[in-house]
Amino acid sequence: MSAPLLEARQLRRHFPVPGRLFRPSTQTVKAVDGVDLHVARSETLGLVGESGCGKSTLGRMLVRLDRPTAGELFFEGENIGDLDETALKPVRRKVQMVFQNPYASLNPRQTLGDTICEPLVVHRVGTPESRRKRALELLDIVGLQPEHYARYPHQLSGGQRQRIGIARALALEPRLIVCDEPVSALDVSIQSQILNLLTDLQGRFGLSYVFISHDLRVVEHIADRVAVMYLGRIVEEAPVATLFARPLHPYTQALISAIPLADPARPTPEVILEGGVPNPIDPPRGCHFHPRCPLAEDRCRVETPDLVGTQEHKVRCWVVNRELASSS
Amino acid sequence: MTPALDASVQVRSAPPVLSVRNLHAHLHLGDTVVRAVDGVSFDLPAGATLSIVGESGCGKSMTALAILGLLPQPAGRITEGEVWLDGVGDLARLDQRALRRVRGNAVSMVFQDPMTSLNPVFRVGWQIAEAIRMHETVSREEARRRAIELLELVGIPSPSVRCDAFPHQLSGGMRQRVMIAIALARRPKVMLADEPTTALDVTIQAQVLRLMKRLQQDSGAALLLITHDLGVVAQMAQRVCVMYAGVIVEESAVGDLFADPLHPYTRGLLASMPKPRHGAARQALISIPGTVPPLSRLPAGCRFAGRCAHVFSKCREAEPPLVPVAGDLGPGARKVRCWLHVGSEAA
Ligand SMILES: Nc1ncnc2c1ncn2[C@@H]1O[C@H](COP(=O)(O)OP(=O)(O)OP(=O)(O)O)[C@@H](O)[C@H]1O
Ligand SMILES: Nc1ncnc2c1ncn2[C@@H]1O[C@H](COP(=O)(O)OP(=O)(O)OP(=O)(O)O)[C@@H](O)[C@H]1O
Ligand code: SF4
Ligand SMILES: [Mg+2]
Ligand SMILES: [Mg+2]
Numbered sequence: 161m162s163a164p165l166l167e168a169r170q171l172r173r174h175f176p177v178p179g180r181l182f183r184p185s186t187q188t189v190k191a192v193d194g195v196d197l198h199v200a201r202s203e204t205l206g207l208v209g210e211s212g213c214g215k216s217t218l219g220r221m222l223v224r225l226d227r228p229t230a231g232e233l234f235f236e237g238e239n240i241g242d243l244d245e246t247a248l249k250p251v252r253r254k255v256q257m258v259f260q261n262p263y264a265s266l267n268p269r270q271t272l273g274d275t276i277c278e279p280l281v282v283h284r285v286g287t288p289e290s291r292r293k294r295a296l297e298l299l300d301i302v303g304l305q306p307e308h309y310a311r312y313p314h315q316l317s318g319g320q321r322q323r324i325g326i327a328r329a330l331a332l333e334p335r336l337i338v339c340d341e342p343v344s345a346l347d348v349s350i351q352s353q354i355l356n357l358l359t360d361l362q363g364r365f366g367l368s369y370v371f372i373s374h375d376l377r378v379v380e381h382i383a384d385r386v387a388v389m390y391l392g393r394i395v396e397e398a399p400v401a402t403l404f405a406r407p408l409h410p411y412t413q414a415l416i417s418a419i420p421l422a423d424p425a426r427p428t429p430e431v432i433l434e435g436g437v438p439n440p441i442d443p444p445r446g447c448h449f450h451p452r453c454p455l456a457e458d459r460c461r462v463e464t465p466d467l468v469g470t471q472e473h474k475v476r477c478w479v480v481n482r483e484l485a486s487s488s
Numbered sequence: 489m490t491p492a493l494d495a496s497v498q499v500r501s502a503p504p505v506l507s508v509r510n511l512h513a514h515l516h517l518g519d520t521v522v523r524a525v526d527g528v529s530f531d532l533p534a535g536a537t538l539s540i541v542g543e544s545g546c547g548k549s550m551t552a553l554a555i556l557g558l559l560p561q562p563a564g565r566i567t568e569g570e571v572w573l574d575g576v577g578d579l580a581r582l583d584q585r586a587l588r589r590v591r592g593n594a595v596s597m598v599f600q601d602p603m604t605s606l607n608p609v610f611r612v613g614w615q616i617a618e619a620i621r622m623h624e625t626v627s628r629e630e631a632r633r634r635a636i637e638l639l640e641l642v643g644i645p646s647p648s649v650r651c652d653a654f655p656h657q658l659s660g661g662m663r664q665r666v667m668i669a670i671a672l673a674r675r676p677k678v679m680l681a682d683e684p685t686t687a688l689d690v691t692i693q694a695q696v697l698r699l700m701k702r703l704q705q706d707s708g709a710a711l712l713l714i715t716h717d718l719g720v721v722a723q724m725a726q727r728v729c730v731m732y733a734g735v736i737v738e739e740s741a742v743g744d745l746f747a748d749p750l751h752p753y754t755r756g757l758l759a760s761m762p763k764p765r766h767g768a769a770r771q772a773l774i775s776i777p778g779t780v781p782p783l784s785r786l787p788a789g790c791r792f793a794g795r796c797a798h799v800f801s802k803c804r805e806a807e808p809p810l811v812p813v814a815g816d817l818g819p820g821a822r823k824v825r826c827w828l829h830v831g832s833e834a835a
Contacts, residue, residue: 210692263604374690404765419690421719423722
């Protein structure tokens, strides 16, 4: 196997818990708690998991918008986990992010045209005239009109803003884009156009994506491999077809069975996940999933399972791994 | 439970709590006029869920904002139409003070973008408690206790700690749930929810949707649900309006819409849904070719004509009306805005 484009080893990011006045807090949120992953050239890694499990935090570290609390991060073989802003500049040109919250990530005082051109200006690419042309081209690519060039972010609908975020990420023709819920605000027809565009660019330029989404049908369509996160850790990782055909981790199984069907005559099964949502401030001991897990046994409540399995399909679960070991 | 069956019962019996009539909301940018909402009518019966789906940028959020008198200022204005709220009157004619009272009580809204509607400088628990105290006289401690309870109901872990967090310290999905908690705190008669679950994973989404359904059952609240997720529409709504470029192009019971979409845009939309791959190689997704016309320069005829596979000469000459399809009359009728479906009795 050739060296991956991006590789993370035991990445962590911890946040202090907000305290109250005169009661500063000593607790931390372990938003990302030891993640290993890799992304090859021309590959799409899907990243799914419960809301608040750390996907955006992980994504921001992968593009080095945030500095990891611990762990290593390699891009094209270079350790970029610790680089400072100057040293990062050439990397920034090659990795981009589409943000989950398009509104907060757009400068309200900048026209959309200037917003899209900004990365080109920062990296001194082209002339004002060529940048303008490129911005208009990108507007068209994401299904917006030339008249949007001079508009401001607040003058757009939610889905239009999301597409500006995509256009901006594409401007520098990066090698890797971390897409955080890039199509969640789009109707399915425009969603199709954008997904087809991403696939097409990948085919032409060998782009790689980390694709974060709650829409599992979209992930199934776009991803080559999928990593499932639960409370700061990856609990399962497999090629997309395997994951959807034979999910192993009990959390992945619950997730896949909760996809709402677009069929009014077939109600979605009541969610099988019992118990409260886990607390990243004080995560359960042992396997983080054990309080809600139908398979949990004594060991799960005290010891943390590792992410193990074959090169292809890895899962973090005592019971599943024991059964796999005994059946092989 | 089959939502489609309840629908016909509910829709025919319950009087609307909210009735939108020929609503026009335009945005003025210098010399251009963006016709974001261009003659929209619908009824929302008590206890029912009506969904609005449609192309990104077609005016769904502006419809909801116009109902509540929250159009972007100074650009936005209701230029025509009425918004009847049961027991209150025509909201389009109320002044801002009266509207603020309506928003604090009878109608609440979950906004598409939680970051713009949550106040960044206040802790989220305080914001929920304020919403409670706006329509009930309770002590601060009691309001805080109820806020924590609501955070728990919407599935936020360790709510008593999270209640002291600032919005930026929460994940996207948590913020969205804080918005929902604020909307629920008001115990509204009508809830307008604009993409309320897009940032939630499917298991929490299911939990939040169940919570909204329970609220509807307990208090008879009506829900106007704007969403791109057709799975959510199928599971929640009894009726659906499909919008395209500022107008409703199809309106029907949810079962009929999925079983037999009539408008070419609706058909294209349903066909664009990604299907389970079952391990097959990736194929390009179906999408509707072309783009929506700018709302500031709409064509003369049918707004979909430029992208429609069935377009014929009449489509380019005049805009089709939204009329009941042949043989289907009465309040639960299917309606469609397409020359292909204008029967003799409608003319
Ligand atoms: N700046 C911050 N300060 C404190 N805690 C934070 C901060 N940013 C994120 N967190 C916490 O880290 C955890 C992970 O958040 P993150 O945004 O990565 O989740 P996510 O998986 O992207 O969720 P979602 O699907 O809802 O977007 C959450 O518990 C969140 O509250
Ligand atoms: N402040 C504004 N000034 C001018 N035009 C605006 C303004 N806000 C929105 N628009 C335009 O009004 C139209 C309708 O916007 P709206 O937000 O209602 O769309 P939407 O149907 O909710 O789309 P989405 O699904 O993407 O959220 C859009 O084309 C948008 O560009
Ligand atoms: S009116 Fe004509 S152009 Fe419009 S949707 Fe119907 S067939 Fe297509
Ligand atoms: Mg996120
Ligand atoms: Mg909207």
